[in-house]
Amino acid sequence: MKSDLDLSTREKIVQMLKTTGPLTAKEITEPLGITGMAVRRHIIKLEQDLLIESTTLRKPMGRPVAVYRLTKQAQDLFPTRxxxxxxxxxxxxxxxxxxxxxxxxxxxxxxxxxxxxxxxxxxxxxxxxxxxxxxxxxxxxxxxxxxxxxxxxxxxxxxxxxxxxxxxxxxxxxxxxxxxxxxxxxxxxxxxxxxxxxxxxxxxxxxxxxxx
The missing domain is CATH 3.30.1380.20 (Trafficking protein particle complex subunit 3)
Structure with missing residues (x-):
């Protein structure tokens, strides 16, 4: 397993979703210390690679937000026995x-x-x-x-x-x-x-x- 310093931003996003569960783009952005726009670019690429998928979460107030989770394909990225x-x-x-x-x-x-x-x-x-x-x-x-x-x-x-x-x-x-x-x-x-x-x-x- 790579250390946090060795992980790329996309790898960090995947690791966060693995350990924390489904997250919004805002929840992904805050721990990474980069702009929301940069995170969204990574999210788009991860979706294109079929590693993450999203569902829409509707709130009682405010606009619906996308919640991201790992796909089944992404499980192959993690160690197995x-x-x-x-x-x-x-x-x-x-x-x-x-x-x-x-x-x-x-x-x-x-x-x-x-x-x-x-x-x-x-x-x-x-x-x-x-x-x-x-x-x-x-x-x-x-x-x-x-x-x-x-x-x-x-x-x-x-x-x-x-x-x-x-x-x-x-x-x-x-x-x-x-x-x-x-x-x-x-x-x-x-x-x-x-x-x-x-x-x-x-x-x-x-x-x-x-x-x-």
């Missing part, structure tokens, strides 16, 4: 029921993802499917991109792994991702680099089914 909690839960499940049950959980998640996304693949050729898969992975935070090698081969690169803590301990999660790609694409997929195995990124070589 989802990975640690998930690891703890998986560890407890493994102790109680064994690794086979934990692996089965990953398998069921893969099947659920297939059902969720297979409709987006309908009627598309391999290149279009790879493009859609890249979109899906980006929606889920993988910072993915793909390039075309030729009409039969593509390379998908993931620069981030949102479940890296889990994949480091439970390699079956990576195996399920590979099977997910193969099922959604209807293609042969080979992972040549893996973040969970110490690589700099996850790289998948994708070929049309049956091509050597």
């Amino acid at each position: 989802y990975g640690s909690v998930a690891l703890d839960l998986l560890g407890e499940l493994e102790l109680e029921s064994g690794s086979v049950v934990v692996n089965g959980l990953f398998d069921r998640r893969k099947d659920s993802l297939v059902r969720r996304y297979q409709g987006r693949m309908q009627g598309k050729d391999l290149e279009a499917k790879v493009a859609v898969l890249t979109e899906i992975q980006n929606e889920n935070g993988y910072m993915a991109a793909f390039e075309k090698v030729d009409d039969e081969e593509y390379v998908l690169t993931e620069n981030n792994c949102p479940i890296l803590q889990i994949a480091d301990k439970y390699n079956h999660a990576c195996s399920c991702e590979l099977k997910l790609f193969e099922t959604l694409l209807g293609a042969d997929v080979k992972r040549t680099d893996c973040l969970a195995e110490g690589g700099g990124k996850c790289i998948y070589r994708i070929k049309a089914a049956g091509i050597n």
Whole structure:
């Protein structure tokens, strides 16, 4: 966490809304020691970035005022321990029921993802499917991109792994991702680099089914 001196004005506004709750522009301005006009510029930018939203508060006397609060998207700016909690839960499940049950959980998640996304693949050729898969992975935070090698081969690169803590301990999660790609694409997929195995990124070589 940054010190107060290190925080930008926008970060201070976000922190105030997180710790204090909904505030008016005047209530935001007073602790910052800057002009109301400057605060409103920051508020406009935060609204454009979908980090804050406003509702209108009507008072018995005087004009209505806007009250600002953080959006759900803004919660991603604050530290979380989802990975640690998930690891703890998986560890407890493994102790109680064994690794086979934990692996089965990953398998069921893969099947659920297939059902969720297979409709987006309908009627598309391999290149279009790879493009859609890249979109899906980006929606889920993988910072993915793909390039075309030729009409039969593509390379998908993931620069981030949102479940890296889990994949480091439970390699079956990576195996399920590979099977997910193969099922959604209807293609042969080979992972040549893996973040969970110490690589700099996850790289998948994708070929049309049956091509050597």
